[in-house]
Amino acid sequence: xxxxxxxxxxxxPAPGPEMNRYGGNTSCVELTLSDGETLILDAGTGIxxxxxKLAASMPKINILLTHLHLDHIQGLMFFPPCFQADSKITxxxxxxxxxxxxxxxxxxISAPLSPVEVRELPCEVSFRDAPVTEWEIGSAxxxxxxxxxxxxxxxxxxxxxxxxxxxxPDHEPALGAPLDDxxxxxxxxxDLACGADMLLHDxxxxxxxxxxxxxxxxxxxxxxxxxxxxxxxxxxxxxxxDPLHSDAFLDSFADTAAQRWEQLGGDPQxxxxxxxxxxxxVSSAGLAAARP
Amino acid sequence: xxxxxxxxxxxxxxxxxxxxxxxxxxxxxxxxxxFYNEAAGALLGMSFEESGRMAAHEWLATFGPFxxxxxxxxxxxxxxxxxxxxxxxxxxxxxxxxxxxxxxxxEASALPIVGAGSASSxxxxxxxxxxxxxxxxxxxxT
Numbered sequence: 001x002x003x004x005x006x007x008x009x010x011x012x013p014a015p016g017p018e019m020n021r022y023g024g025n026t027s028c029v030e031l032t033l034s035d036g037e038t039l040i041l042d043a044g045t046g047i048x049x050x051x052x053k054l055a056a057s058m059p060k061i062n063i064l065l066t067h068l069h070l071d072h073i074q075g076l077m078f079f080p081p082c083f084q085a086d087s088k089i090t091x092x093x094x095x096x097x098x099x100x101x102x103x104x105x106x107x108x109i110s111a112p113l114s115p116v117e118v119r120e121l122p123c124e125v126s127f128r129d130a131p132v133t134e135w136e137i138g139s140a141x142x143x144x145x146x147x148x149x150x151x152x153x154x155x156x157x158x159x160x161x162x163x164x165x166x167x168x169p170d171h172e173p174a175l176g177a178p179l180d181d182x183x184x185x186x187x188x189x190x191d192l193a194c195g196a197d198m199l200l201h202d203x204x205x206x207x208x209x210x211x212x213x214x215x216x217x218x219x220x221x222x223x224x225x226x227x228x229x230x231x232x233x234x235x236x237x238x239x240x241x242d243p244l245h246s247d248a249f250l251d252s253f254a255d256t257a258a259q260r261w262e263q264l265g266g267d268p269q270x271x272x273x274x275x276x277x278x279x280x281x282v283s284s285a286g287l288a289a290a291r292p
Numbered sequence: 293x294x295x296x297x298x299x300x301x302x303x304x305x306x307x308x309x310x311x312x313x314x315x316x317x318x319x320x321x322x323x324x325x326x327f328y329n330e331a332a333g334a335l336l337g338m339s340f341e342e343s344g345r346m347a348a349h350e351w352l353a354t355f356g357p358f359x360x361x362x363x364x365x366x367x368x369x370x371x372x373x374x375x376x377x378x379x380x381x382x383x384x385x386x387x388x389x390x391x392x393x394x395x396x397x398x399e400a401s402a403l404p405i406v407g408a409g410s411a412s413s414x415x416x417x418x419x420x421x422x423x424x425x426x427x428x429x430x431x432x433x434t
Contacts, residue, residue: 095408132409146300146408176307184297186306191297 001140001160001282003198004030007046008274010170010204010218010240011071018246023276025049026071027169027240029200033160037138041156041167042066043091046276047075055080062137064130064144065093066169067153068104077109077116087123092144094152095129102127130154147171148188149217157192162284166196166233169240174223175215179230193231198282200274201228203238206253221253225260235270236261237280301407302326305416317417319372323348326414335398335421337390355388360397362387375402375415385422397422 007025015024026044033039038054040047040063047063054061061081066072081087093101105127106118118125130144143157147168155168166189173179173188184190193199203224205213210220218240219227228236238257241250250273258268298306302318306327309316315332319325325346333339336355346354348367357365367373371382383401390396400419407413 097408097410145297148300148304152408176311177303186298186303188300188303 001034001158001163001165002032002279003165003200003282004032004050004279005046005274005276006030006050007042007044007075008239008241008276009044009071009243010202012243013045013071013074014243018248021247021275022241022245022250022273024243025276026074027066028075029167031140031158031165033137033139034163035139037140038062039064039137039140039142039158042072042169043076043079044071044073045075045078048078048080051075051078051080051082055084059084059086059088061087061089063089063091064142064156064167065091066155066167067094067149067151068108069151069170070108072170073105073108076105077114082121082123082125085122089123089125090128091125092128092130094144094146094154096152100127101129143192145189145192147192148173148175150215153217155189155192157196163282164196164198164284165282166193166199166201166231168193168199168201170217171202171227172215172217172219172223173227174219179223179226184230187227187230189227190231193227193233196231196233197284198235198237198280199228199231199233200237200239202240203257203273204240204242206256209242221257221260225257225264225266228261229264229266236266237272237274239274241273298326299407299413301405302413305405305414309416309418312418315419315421317372317419318414319348319376319417320414321376321412323372323376325351332419335390335396335419336388337392337394354391357386357388359386371400371402372415372417375404375417376412379404379406379412 007028009026013024025046027042028044028046029041030050031039109118134141134143139160141159144154147155149170158165168189201224202219204218205220207220207222254273258271261271262268309329313331315335316329318327328340371384374382381403385399387395387397398419402415402417404415405413
């Protein structure tokens with residue numbers, strides 16, 4: 001599998017010259033499977049640039065939404081394939097007893113927030129609740145599980161051959177529970193991420209920032225690293241950067257994270273911060289970074 | 293003992309009761325004791341770290357719910373069982389015995405925990421020690 005990050009920012013887009021290297025677009029990751037099919041993880045503003053690339057060549061598209069907070073769906077309305085009649089788009093997301101996935105997304109893609117309605121999109125679009133059991137798309141086997149965040153939120157485990165990626169961009173597994181002491185079955189997302197070759201995980205806050213944001217649904221560095229060690233992931237990519245964190249800040253944060261990761265027994269070469277337009281190969285023998 | 297990943301609603305319930313100073317239990321859909329908090333441990337005379345998880349018959353035998361006449365309460369009549377069986381909240385007053393032999397009158401409320409798939413995951417039981425003197429005063433006054 002090959003992944004490309006199109007948006008790694010959390011909460012709200014953060015454009016600006018001081019954000020150029022890590023990028024200001026919100027969550028979106030392109031995953032190219034071994035059979036050539038593409039999965040899109042989340043539809044934050046990063047999906048717009050991805051869509052420009054895909055528009056001419058990708059009539060069949062699967063988008064896996066972790067949840068429906070705006071930073072994960074805002075790009076949908078600006079995703080070029082949505083406006084192509086020959087596009088077939090399937091959007092997967094968390095179920096809710098309150099309304100269908102389509103109706104919940106339509107609250108955004110409808111007046112007065114949007115100039116178009118879902119039913120007016122020229123593409124063929126369908127909405128599917130993520131199944132409670134594993135399912136397959138192309139060469140990938142996908143599992144979705146609810147994880148600790150605010151509102152119904154999924155994490156995804158995607159296996160392709162013997163390679164496994166786990167994507168949990170919004171997650172606060174340590175809320176009210178010290179991760180060091182818990183048995184694995186009591187850790188949100190543990191089974192989903194256990195033994196994954198690569199884990200993309202929320203790390204929005206520094207340890208110093210976190211006390212003012214407890215319960216907001218995101219992780220601090222210590223908890224992200226502890227979670228990654230508990231699930232014994234091969235490689236860790238820190239994701240969902242706080243919109244206030246500039247490139248310079250994130251560079252420093254990356255150094256701190258690498259040192260802490262090494263202290264916990266991890267390989268600092270196998271930890272990185274997600275950066276927009278960066279690409280990487282997920283492999284069962286570890287991950288070879290391949291920045292463009 | 294089953295060690296499969298717990299559903300998120302049970303994980304969050306455990307996190308919640310960990311933070312409470314009110315004694316509280318968490319049980320699985322089969323009534324097995326999954327966790328209780330420090331306040332419950334103080335009342336029961338044994339911390340959860342000491343007791344660990346217990347099957348339903350084990351913890352019922354250990355803490356022995358009984359009525360005001362000292363008679364064991366039928367399992368089917370306990371709020372926990374009613375809550376799991378009926379999918380409704382249930383409340384009752386009864387006595388328990390700590391591992392140190394101390395008896396406590398308690399009021400207990402059981403709330404069913406139903407996840408996103410509408411499947412029962414278990415129940416959360418919160419209990420309050422009943423002040424005997426206050427109960428006698430109220431009974432006398434009425």
